[in-house]
Amino acid sequence: MEKKNTWETYNESQLRETDVFADQYRSFLDAAKTERECVDYVVNAAEEKGYRELQTVIKEGGSLKKGDKVYAVWMNKSVAMFRIGEKPMAEGMNILGAHIDSPRLDVKQNPLYEDEGFAYLDTHYYGGVKKYQWVTIPLSLHGVIVKKDGTTVELNIGENEDDPVFFISDLLIHLAQEQLEKKASKVIEGEALDIIVGNRPIVLGKEDGSGQEDCGCENAGYKADDVSNEKKDKERARDAVKKGILDILKKNYGVEEEDFLSAELEVVPAGKAREAGLDRSMLLAYGQDDRVCAYTSLRAMLEVEETDRTACCLLVDKEEIGSVGATGMQSRFFENMVAEVMNLTGEYSELNVRRCLASSCMLSSDVSSAYDPSFASSFDKKNVAYLGGGMVFNKFTGARGKSGSNDANAEYLAHIRKIFEEENINFQTAELGRVDLGGGGTIAYILALYGMNVIDCGVAVLNMHAPWEATSKADVFETKRGYEAFLKGACL
Numbered sequence: 001m002e003k004k005n006t007w008e009t010y011n012e013s014q015l016r017e018t019d020v021f022a023d024q025y026r027s028f029l030d031a032a033k034t035e036r037e038c039v040d041y042v043v044n045a046a047e048e049k050g051y052r053e054l055q056t057v058i059k060e061g062g063s064l065k066k067g068d069k070v071y072a073v074w075m076n077k078s079v080a081m082f083r084i085g086e087k088p089m090a091e092g093m094n095i096l097g098a099h100i101d102s103p104r105l106d107v108k109q110n111p112l113y114e115d116e117g118f119a120y121l122d123t124h125y126y127g128g129v130k131k132y133q134w135v136t137i138p139l140s141l142h143g144v145i146v147k148k149d150g151t152t153v154e155l156n157i158g159e160n161e162d163d164p165v166f167f168i169s170d171l172l173i174h175l176a177q178e179q180l181e182k183k184a185s186k187v188i189e190g191e192a193l194d195i196i197v198g199n200r201p202i203v204l205g206k207e208d209g210s211g212q213e214d215c216g217c218e219n220a221g222y223k224a225d226d227v228s229n230e231k232k233d234k235e236r237a238r239d240a241v242k243k244g245i246l247d248i249l250k251k252n253y254g255v256e257e258e259d260f261l262s263a264e265l266e267v268v269p270a271g272k273a274r275e276a277g278l279d280r281s282m283l284l285a286y287g288q289d290d291r292v293c294a295y296t297s298l299r300a301m302l303e304v305e306e307t308d309r310t311a312c313c314l315l316v317d318k319e320e321i322g323s324v325g326a327t328g329m330q331s332r333f334f335e336n337m338v339a340e341v342m343n344l345t346g347e348y349s350e351l352n353v354r355r356c357l358a359s360s361c362m363l364s365s366d367v368s369s370a371y372d373p374s375f376a377s378s379f380d381k382k383n384v385a386y387l388g389g390g391m392v393f394n395k396f397t398g399a400r401g402k403s404g405s406n407d408a409n410a411e412y413l414a415h416i417r418k419i420f421e422e423e424n425i426n427f428q429t430a431e432l433g434r435v436d437l438g439g440g441g442t443i444a445y446i447l448a449l450y451g452m453n454v455i456d457c458g459v460a461v462l463n464m465h466a467p468w469e470a471t472s473k474a475d476v477f478e479t480k481r482g483y484e485a486f487l488k489g490a491c492l
């Protein structure tokens with residue numbers, strides 16, 4: 001079958017639009033490197049477009065009618081947006097779904113330690129990563145520390161040019177003969193992914209250790225009375241870098257070591273999203289899986305007007321670890337919010353909620369693997385996505401015999417083809433990679449539990465799950481156009 005390159009389909013004004021959209025997408029990526037930052041961004045953008053918070057409408061005893069726009073946030077990590085359509089909701093919605101969590105390193109609950117003059121934060125990786133890709137690159141620290149009194153300290157260190165960054169060390173090549181004999185999965189092991197956060201000992205003051213108070217970290221583990229003088233000097237030398245870090249945390253953020261217990265700190269690649277290639281045709285950035293689909297879905301949702309069916313955009317957390325937890329797609333959050341919205345439109349009954357969900361159509365968006373000529377044997381060239389090939393549809397995902405897949409119906413695919421061809425949206429169909437080589441899942445199968453029509457789709461990504469992932473600007477723009485066409489369209 002013939003494949004069209006999206007770039008070749010664009011006229012001058014579309015090319016300009018593609019660049020403008022890519023710039024806006026890049027600033028989103030820079031502002032939203034964690035699911036919490038993503039939700040903040042979405043809420044601000046939605047409110048600017050006249051969306052109201054669902055809980056507020058409920059509290060005020062309000063109601064919803066055609067054209068009204070509401071959003072609901074769950075635990076600061078998931079968000080659903082609704083734009084009420086012409087038809088009753090019981091006839092179903094058109095839903096765009098994507099996930100806003102990305103692979104990264106999470107800081108452990110007791111993370112801070114010192115070893116031979118380096119202070120480290122211990123991490124546990126989140127999602128599927130090639131661990132060796134995370135060493136020797138600049139890293140930033142994002143997240144929240146929630147103190148016992150309920151106050152939240154937000155951290156974002158390493159993104160501004162004058163911020164410090166963090167890093168994980170790797171063995172110098174000169175001494176790496178043995179390391180290089182290891183399997184790639186063992187070259188850097190999970191427990192070696194600890195980030196270096198300091199190297200300068202705090203100045204303790206007098207011999208008797210009385211200067212310690214300066215660091216404001218009496219509980220940092222050093223007990224002067226228990227040890228001989230010689231040992232005392234050693235102990236002090238060993239902990240002094242860690243104490244220095246605790247001192248900075250105390251002074252700058254008002255947090256103690258124990259506060260790490262109730263923190264969610266994410267270590268991500270530092271730096272901004274960039275244009276890539278002399279022709280500037282691509283984007284290289286962290287977290288495009290799946291924020292590329294989240295952003296394009298969000299934009300389509302914000303721009304669409306006057307739809308027959310209620311339009312919905314659902315951006316969820318925890319996909320990378322199996323859609324678990326209260327903010328993952330397996331949570332009842334979405335179903336509950338649909339019930340709340342229908343209550344406000346005056347349509348609520350348990351049966352109507354079920355009818356609404358069962359009659360809905362969904363584009364479950366996630367990134368697809370782009371064909372990589374350097375690893376040609378990993379793909380089936382006929383059934384893989386190409387960078388620049390347009391929006392991607394995956395009839396199925398899963399692994400080894402489609403296991404764990406949603407596998408959309410042919411009837412639904414035909415319906416989607418019709419909508420996309422009418423609106424001149426360039427699309428391609430793909431599988432993740434060669435049969436029996438591996439695979440992956442998405443949130444599609446969870447929404448399909450309601451009986452609705454769901455298909456996996458999204459944007460092709462080169463080096464997916466690497467610290468820096470690549471996409472085509474044309475695919476990003478085309479996908480946003482596709483989502484708009486879908487929201488405006490009918491359902492089966």
Ligand code: MN
Nearest residue numbers: 289290366367
């Ligand atoms: Mn994904």
Ligand code: MN
Nearest residue numbers: 289290320465
């Ligand atoms: Mn992923």
